[in-house]
Amino acid sequence: MPVLGIDYEKCDNCQICRFACTRYFRRDKEQNKVVFEDPNNLCDSCGRCIAMCKSDAIIYEDVGELLTFDEVQDPSKLISYETIHKFMSAKRSIRGFKNKKVTKANLEKILDTMKYAPTGGNIRTLHCTIISDNEKIKKLSEVVMDAIIASSNPRYSENFIKARERGIDTIFYNAPHVMIIHSRNPGDAMNSTIALTYGMLCAQSLGLGSCWIGLAHGVLSANKELREEFIGKNWHVLGVIILGYPTQIYYRVPPRPDIKTQGLDELE
Ligand SMILES: Cc1cc2nc3c(=O)[nH]c(=O)nc-3n(C[C@H](O)[C@H](O)[C@H](O)COP(=O)(O)O)c2cc1C
Structure with missing residues (x-):
C-alpha cells in the first residue's frame, strides 16, 4: 500500500x-x-x-481490502476486558484432536487474522505452509521423533520411545493440520511468533484447538533436507503449530504465577 x-x-x-x-x-x-x-x-x-x-x-496504491467497521475508532467497544481476559486465559495447548479436517474457509480466516499482527518496520515477508495430508504429517512426526531420540539424553528420550512403541504420536498428537511459518528474512523470528499467537487465538474463536510444537521447529530448523522436502528451498523455519477440532476439554484454568514487575508500586 x-x-x-x-x-x-x-x-x-x-x-x-x-x-x-x-x-x-x-x-x-x-x-x-x-x-x-x-x-x-x-x-x-x-x-x-x-x-x-x-x-x-x-x-x-490499492493492494487489498481496507477495513472500515464502526468500532475501528474505539476497538474497546468490540470486546470487554472481562471477555478477552477469560478468552485468553482459557486458551490451552490442545494435544488431542477429532479425526476431522478444518475447512479451507476457516484456515483462511485464521490466516486473514494473522496478517494483521504487527511486524518490525511493517515488513511483511512471512510465509506459511499447511500440511493436511495424514501420511505426510505422520512422516514428519517420525523424522522429528528420530532426531529427538538421537539427540537427547536417554532419560528424556525413554518416554518418546515407549510412546512410539505403543503407536502414540507424541509430536503432532494426530492433529489434522500442521502449520509451519517460515521466511527468507531471518529478522522475521519475532514477527512469526506474534502472527502465530494471533492465529491460535483466532482458531480458538472458531472452536479449534492448537499447540506450539517447538520440537518440530527445532528439528526442521536444523535439517535442511527436511525443510526442502516439506517446505521448499532456502527457508528459515520460524514456528510450528498444530490445529484441529479438540477432543480435550478443560474444566478450569490452571494457575499461573504473576509476572514479576518493577515500576508498579509508585503508581496509584
Ligand atoms: C515456544 C513453545 C514451544 C512449545 N513446544 C511444544 C512441543 O514441542 N510439544 C508440546 O506438546 N507442547 C509444546 N508447547 C506447549 C507448552 O508446553 C505449553 O504452552 C505450556 O505447557 C503451557 O500450557 P498451556 O499452553 O496449556 O497454557 C510449546 C509452547 C511454546 C510457547
Whole structure:
C-alpha cells in the first residue's frame, strides 16, 4: 500500500497525517498545506496516515481490502476486558484432536487474522505452509521423533520411545493440520511468533484447538533436507503449530504465577 500523495480536493488541512507520520509528511508553510515527500521510497506502508485521515484524502496504491467497521475508532467497544481476559486465559495447548479436517474457509480466516499482527518496520515477508495430508504429517512426526531420540539424553528420550512403541504420536498428537511459518528474512523470528499467537487465538474463536510444537521447529530448523522436502528451498523455519477440532476439554484454568514487575508500586 505505498502512499502516493494527498488528494487536496478532499484534504481539509487538518494536518493529522503529519502527526501520524512525522517522517514523510511535512507542513509546507508557503503553500499552507501538508505535503508527502518520500524521495528514497522509504515509507514502510504502515498505513497509519490512511487510517487516521478523516477525509480519506491519502492516495495510495490499492493492494487489498481496507477495513472500515464502526468500532475501528474505539476497538474497546468490540470486546470487554472481562471477555478477552477469560478468552485468553482459557486458551490451552490442545494435544488431542477429532479425526476431522478444518475447512479451507476457516484456515483462511485464521490466516486473514494473522496478517494483521504487527511486524518490525511493517515488513511483511512471512510465509506459511499447511500440511493436511495424514501420511505426510505422520512422516514428519517420525523424522522429528528420530532426531529427538538421537539427540537427547536417554532419560528424556525413554518416554518418546515407549510412546512410539505403543503407536502414540507424541509430536503432532494426530492433529489434522500442521502449520509451519517460515521466511527468507531471518529478522522475521519475532514477527512469526506474534502472527502465530494471533492465529491460535483466532482458531480458538472458531472452536479449534492448537499447540506450539517447538520440537518440530527445532528439528526442521536444523535439517535442511527436511525443510526442502516439506517446505521448499532456502527457508528459515520460524514456528510450528498444530490445529484441529479438540477432543480435550478443560474444566478450569490452571494457575499461573504473576509476572514479576518493577515500576508498579509508585503508581496509584
Ligand atoms: C515456544 C513453545 C514451544 C512449545 N513446544 C511444544 C512441543 O514441542 N510439544 C508440546 O506438546 N507442547 C509444546 N508447547 C506447549 C507448552 O508446553 C505449553 O504452552 C505450556 O505447557 C503451557 O500450557 P498451556 O499452553 O496449556 O497454557 C510449546 C509452547 C511454546 C510457547
